[in-house]
Amino acid sequence: MTNLQVGGDQPAGQHLLEVRDLFVEFHTRDGVAKVINGVSYHLDAGETLAVLGESGSGKSVTAQAIMGILDMPPAKIPKGQIFYNGDDLLKMAENRRRDIRGKDISMIFQDALSALNPVFSVGWQISETLRTRTEMSKDAAMKRAIELMDLVKIPGAKTRVKDYPHQFSGGMRQRVMIAMSLAMDPKVLIADEPTTALDVTVQAQIMDLLADLRRDLNMGMILITHDLGVVADVADRIAVMYAGRIIEHADVHSIYKQPAHPYTRGLLDSIPRLDHKGTELATIKGLPPNLMRLPTGCKYHPRCPYVQKPICVDEEPRSLNLGNGRTSACHFAKEMLDGNLG
Amino acid sequence: MATLGEPILRVENLVKHFSITQGILFKKKIGAVQAVDGVSFELHRGETLGIVGESGCGKSTLAKLLMRLEHPTSGRAILNDKDIFKMSGGELRRLRRNVQMVMQDPYTSLNPRMTVGDIIGEPYNIHTEVAPKGDRSRRIQELLELVGLNPEHINRYPHQFSGGQRQRIGIARALALKPEIIVCDEPVSALDVSIQAQVINLLEKLQNELALSYIFIAHDLSVVRHISDRVGVMYLGKIVEIGTEDEIYQRPTHPYTQALLSAVPMPDPDARLHRDIIRLEGDVPSPANPPSGCRFRTRCWKAQEKCATEEPLLIRRAVEPHPSACHFAELRHVVA
Ligand SMILES: Nc1ncnc2c1ncn2[C@@H]1O[C@H](COP(=O)(O)OP(=O)(O)O)[C@@H](O)[C@H]1O
Ligand SMILES: Nc1ncnc2c1ncn2[C@@H]1O[C@H](COP(=O)(O)OP(=O)(O)O)[C@@H](O)[C@H]1O
Ligand code: SF4
Ligand SMILES: [Mg+2]
Numbered sequence: 001m002t003n004l005q006v007g008g009d010q011p012a013g014q015h016l017l018e019v020r021d022l023f024v025e026f027h028t029r030d031g032v033a034k035v036i037n038g039v040s041y042h043l044d045a046g047e048t049l050a051v052l053g054e055s056g057s058g059k060s061v062t063a064q065a066i067m068g069i070l071d072m073p074p075a076k077i078p079k080g081q082i083f084y085n086g087d088d089l090l091k092m093a094e095n096r097r098r099d100i101r102g103k104d105i106s107m108i109f110q111d112a113l114s115a116l117n118p119v120f121s122v123g124w125q126i127s128e129t130l131r132t133r134t135e136m137s138k139d140a141a142m143k144r145a146i147e148l149m150d151l152v153k154i155p156g157a158k159t160r161v162k163d164y165p166h167q168f169s170g171g172m173r174q175r176v177m178i179a180m181s182l183a184m185d186p187k188v189l190i191a192d193e194p195t196t197a198l199d200v201t202v203q204a205q206i207m208d209l210l211a212d213l214r215r216d217l218n219m220g221m222i223l224i225t226h227d228l229g230v231v232a233d234v235a236d237r238i239a240v241m242y243a244g245r246i247i248e249h250a251d252v253h254s255i256y257k258q259p260a261h262p263y264t265r266g267l268l269d270s271i272p273r274l275d276h277k278g279t280e281l282a283t284i285k286g287l288p289p290n291l292m293r294l295p296t297g298c299k300y301h302p303r304c305p306y307v308q309k310p311i312c313v314d315e316e317p318r319s320l321n322l323g324n325g326r327t328s329a330c331h332f333a334k335e336m337l338d339g340n341l342g
Numbered sequence: 343m344a345t346l347g348e349p350i351l352r353v354e355n356l357v358k359h360f361s362i363t364q365g366i367l368f369k370k371k372i373g374a375v376q377a378v379d380g381v382s383f384e385l386h387r388g389e390t391l392g393i394v395g396e397s398g399c400g401k402s403t404l405a406k407l408l409m410r411l412e413h414p415t416s417g418r419a420i421l422n423d424k425d426i427f428k429m430s431g432g433e434l435r436r437l438r439r440n441v442q443m444v445m446q447d448p449y450t451s452l453n454p455r456m457t458v459g460d461i462i463g464e465p466y467n468i469h470t471e472v473a474p475k476g477d478r479s480r481r482i483q484e485l486l487e488l489v490g491l492n493p494e495h496i497n498r499y500p501h502q503f504s505g506g507q508r509q510r511i512g513i514a515r516a517l518a519l520k521p522e523i524i525v526c527d528e529p530v531s532a533l534d535v536s537i538q539a540q541v542i543n544l545l546e547k548l549q550n551e552l553a554l555s556y557i558f559i560a561h562d563l564s565v566v567r568h569i570s571d572r573v574g575v576m577y578l579g580k581i582v583e584i585g586t587e588d589e590i591y592q593r594p595t596h597p598y599t600q601a602l603l604s605a606v607p608m609p610d611p612d613a614r615l616h617r618d619i620i621r622l623e624g625d626v627p628s629p630a631n632p633p634s635g636c637r638f639r640t641r642c643w644k645a646q647e648k649c650a651t652e653e654p655l656l657i658r659r660a661v662e663p664h665p666s667a668c669h670f671a672e673l674r675h676v677v678a
């Protein structure tokens with residue numbers, strides 16, 4: 001098992017993708033927002049890593065850093081490494097990086113409608129993705145576009161390639177986006193809230209499709225979501241983010257059985273359940289921190305029911321290795337795991 | 343809730359069709375969006391009736407009808423023995439006090455240029471009898487406290503509050519006129535999990551303290567189960583099944599309810615191994631041109647010829663005591 005908390009000087013790991021101790025800041029008129037504060041996670045071929053967190057916790061910014069699509073400025077990466085097959089993407093020449101982005105690593109977004117160009121047919125848009133990166137002829141690219149639309153199970157792909165984005169339903173548009181992201185046979189697919197805007201029956205169809213594709217094409221998938229149900233349904237491992245850090249990481253079964261960080265526990269306790277009505281919901285008090293003025297010590301301490309002074313207020317907890325690939329960034333991680341707290 | 347209170351609101355065969363017109367000078371009606379098409383239910387004193395369904399099924403239109411923000415094509419809604427759509431003058435003013443609404447978007451439903459005190463106190467300008475001028479700021483501060491906000495923040499502006507706090511402001515505004523019924527249209531859908539729980543608990547606390555009745559509209563089936571006593575499931579403008587929270591979630595008989603419940607991802611990795619999976623194909627048809635007979639039949643795995651020719655009524659069927667609008671209603675356990 002790899003230690004997730006390795007420092008920057010260790011050699012590159014053997015993972016397909018590895019984010020290591022990444023920091024991202026945004027320099028704005030109002031000050032410096034410390035958005036990513038030492039994120040580490042890794043991904044191997046054929047598995048699904050869920051990145052879970054509430055809005056503003058830094059899930060998308062981390063993904064944008066991997067893709068190399070952060071606007072710099074205002075963004076700045078003061079520290080960190082992102083290895084793809086052992087090479088640090090952050091040190092790579094821009095032309096090599098561009099080769100990897102969109103080809104080896106591709107991404108789909110929540111909002112398919114605004115990601116597609118309304119004035120071109122979907123077939124044209126998929127085939128353009130192919131033609132800007134390969135020597136493919138127009139006809140060959142269009143043929144491949146139809147194959148890709150078949151692959152993502154758009155009924156009647158042959159006739160629908162000529163249709164425009166607005167002629168598709170929300171679910172079908174998301175399928176078009178997925179087809180486009182698969183055009184170059186990526187090894188890593190980053191799906192950023194791919195079903196958040198969709199209805200539940202359509203969401204289920206899309207999540208099934210993504211799971212099938214990941215398996216059939218042996219891709220590694222990073223699934224970004226705020227939905228604890230979606231995570232449990234499809235992920236192998238889960239990384240929980242809070243204020244720009246991975247505060248807990250584990251395989252999906254262990255974490256739902258016994259969370260090792262108070263924040264994860266708080267999240268799990270505060271969701272209503274489909275299978276019973278339940279009584280009063282547990283809540284997490286307060287609000288996520290202001291990223292311009294992060295709390296001292298543990299960034300969760302102002303909201304944590306187990307906070308202990310002075311350690312939690314003064315000392316930022318290291319990410320503790322709990323064995324079996326589990327980590328938790330809490331001073332009382334071991335006690336949490338053993339159920340000896342609260 | 344063990345026993346149902348008396349009915350406070352009775353909705354009968356409510357219909358709202360939006361005309362689709364063509365032409366600029368001479369508008370010609372070429373069709374109609376059947377947004378709400380024959381909805382009936384009762385709301386009891388002190389209860390929460392949940393309404394679930396996918397987007398476009400008519401939930402918000404139903405809410406707007408009950409608020410009298412839209413006028414129905416036909417149908418009635420009886421409140422205290424009077425049809426709300428026939429009310430005018432003093433009766434209408436009383437209705438406007440009595441039925442309030444909380445909406446999804448705490449960002450756009452509050453005027454950014456007004457202080458929180460002015461926003462919450464605005465209804466008093468019209469309904470002066472509820473809070474005489476000299477008494478207003480005391481009353482507003484009480485409301486702020488009631489919804490868990492600092493009464494000293496009465497002069498702040500909406501942008502100085504977080505999303506969850508803004509939703510509390512929206513709730514305080516709805517409470518200002520001491521209503522009996524609050525229609526909540528997706529009140530927690532825009533909020534993060536940890537904040538959502540705070541707002542749900544607040545709504546439940548207020549219901550107990552003030553004996554409120556809620557119509558709680560949402561697309562999140564877990565949230566609706568948690569907060570509701572009874573639940574109605576909507577599809578393409580119609581209620582297809584209605585019953586107690588337990589009946590709908592543990593003993594659903596309509597195929598659409600079953601498919602909807604089956605599609606909800608559960609926060610339990612073991613669930614994926616032993617859950618009954620039902621996957622619907624395709625999308626919801628257009629409400630401008632709904633299928634004949636049963637509107638669900640184009641996506642239903644049980645559909646027979648009868649489903650295309652004969653509309654299934656929302657009635658009690660042999661299998662279960664709660665109403666279901668399916669010719670072939672049948673128990674199927676999909677949650678658990
Ligand atoms: N271009 C930007 N300029 C300034 N701040 C930004 C920018 N992009 C993101 N942020 C901030 O970074 C934080 C993390 O954002 P994000 O990664 O999008 O969160 P998540 O995806 O977890 O909801 C947020 O506080 C957001 O406001
Ligand atoms: N003012 C309107 N004019 C025309 N069609 C409308 C109007 N309001 C809603 N609709 C249509 O009525 C249907 C139901 O909408 P709505 O009640 O908003 O559904 P929900 O709240 O369940 O998502 C949709 O097809 C919608 O497009
Ligand atoms: S009436 Fe027919 S089509 Fe409608 S839900 Fe029942 S079986 Fe399916
Ligand atoms: Mg995001």
Ligand SMILES: [Mg+2]
Nearest residue numbers: 401402403527
């Ligand atoms: Mg709506």
